[in-house]
Amino acid sequence: MSGKRDLYIGIMSGTSLDGVDVVLCEIDTSSCTLISSLEYPLSLELKADILTMIEGKSTLEAVGQIDHRLGLLFTQAVGALLIRENIEVSSIKAIGLHGQTLWHEPTGEYPFSMQLGDPNILTAKTGIPVVADFRRKDVALGGQGAPFAPAFHEFIFGNINSFVSIVNIGGIANISILDEKLIGYDTGCGNVLLDMWIAAHQGVSYDEDGEWAKSGSIDYGLLDSMMSDDYFAQPYPKSTGREKFNKAWLQSCLVGKTHNPEDVQRTLLELTALSISNEVLRFNRDVVLLCGGGAKNSFLVERIKALTPNVEVTIAQNADYIEAMTFAWLAYKRVHKEIVNLKDVTGASDNAILGGLYE
Missing domain, CATH: 3.30.420.40 (ATPase, nucleotide binding domain)
Incomplete structure (x- = not known):
């Protein structure tokens, strides 16, 4: 029997760097229904700066600035969806934020996967809880941290x-x-x-x-x-x-x-x-x-x-929008403290509750 259906937002900015996908989903124990969606543009300047960083030309200052700029971008994308659909902030249970992958190296001497886009900015400016940093727990458990x-x-x-x-x-x-x-x-x-x-x-x-x-x-x-x-x-x-x-x-x-x-x-x-x-x-x-x-x-x-x-x-x-829906669903899983069945996919030692909750 299905449980209470809640509204979640999912945000995905992938390796294509062709924009930010934002979705509003209604989710319960057995279904994830897409209610509305939006593709929000990524500026050419920000895209160029991200690509420069990925190519290895960067500073710690630039990393911090990109993290903040992406946090603002994701906030603007969510705001655009909420305004267009006339949705009350209080009706959203949580936002699932993938972040922008800058580097993914799960098999090195010191395995890691880095996604930028400060979730603190997103929750501070929207007032909605944010679930982010999904991949690193899986990497810590010996997994690839991808794909989810x-x-x-x-x-x-x-x-x-x-x-x-x-x-x-x-x-x-x-x-x-x-x-x-x-x-x-x-x-x-x-x-x-x-x-x-x-x-x-x-x-x-x-x-x-x-x-x-x-x-x-x-x-x-x-x-x-x-x-x-x-x-x-x-x-x-x-x-x-x-x-x-x-x-x-x-x-x-x-x-x-x-x-x-x-x-x-x-x-x-x-x-x-x-x-x-x-x-x-x-x-x-x-x-x-x-x-x-x-x-x-x-x-x-x-x-x-x-x-x-x-x-x-x-x-x-x-x-x-299936990738963005994935992160709305992962936010649902985190809010309900449910493990995600990924160890057979990623090679992690165990399935785990994934993501950090920013309230």
């Missing part, structure tokens, strides 16, 4: 009566396999290299429907070079981010040969499609549900379908 989406995918898709896999294509792509033992991991790059390359050569933030990629041809030598990276052969649990798949990584693959920019874009799209499809085909699934920003790239979806001919590929309901 599989636990939510199990919650919302677990009753589908077929063999289903879910693929989220954000900046980084991840896959969830709903089985007796939940499996989930990052498959590799999603949109991150595609967006980076077209921004550098066309001056736009993304390749709508893969139109520029369509104009190029696959460079199979380049594709083989990229697919030979050790990450793709690593066993799960595993996770990755911009600290791996970035400008320097791509430049190392391009060294020694001249490439037409549109051919590189086409090859990068194939890299994303192939690295996802290879993982889908590892498991005997009838259906793959796509979500995340990459699910809106019709040419990318077309290539995934072509590479998985015996699998039904479809777009999940609320595909753009």
Whole structure:
């Protein structure tokens, strides 16, 4: 029997750096219903400063300033949703804040995952409790601290009566396999290299429907070079981010040969499609549900379908906002002091209550 249904807000700013997704969800013990959603813009200046920091050019002062600026940004995003929907602050139980990942290194000598965006600013300015810092408890327990989406995918898709896999294509792509033992991991790059390359050569933030990629041809030598990276052969649990798949990584693959920019874009799209499809085909699934920003790239979806001919590929309901919904749900779990079923996904020694509560 379902318990009391409460309203939660979820905020997600992913590795694509293409904006802040904010959702309002009604959540109880058995369901998470999307009530409303909003994509709030990330300024070009803040995006550039974040990318500069990720590239390793930073100071402690800059880290503190980015943390504060992101806290203000998330506060503005929540305010925009509350005003648009005419929602009383008192009706919101809590906000689940992922934060902006700056660096993710769960397998080093001193494992950590860093997300910035001061939750104290968000709760001080909205008056709503905030749950943040979800990943570091999992890392402290020996886990990857990512991906978290599989636990939510199990919650919302677990009753589908077929063999289903879910693929989220954000900046980084991840896959969830709903089985007796939940499996989930990052498959590799999603949109991150595609967006980076077209921004550098066309001056736009993304390749709508893969139109520029369509104009190029696959460079199979380049594709083989990229697919030979050790990450793709690593066993799960595993996770990755911009600290791996970035400008320097791509430049190392391009060294020694001249490439037409549109051919590189086409090859990068194939890299994303192939690295996802290879993982889908590892498991005997009838259906793959796509979500995340990459699910809106019709040419990318077309290539995934072509590479998985015996699998039904479809777009999940609320595909753009499932990641933000994940963090609304994780806030619900934290407020109710419920453990999250992630150890089989991340490799942590145990499941745990995740996130810090800022009141």
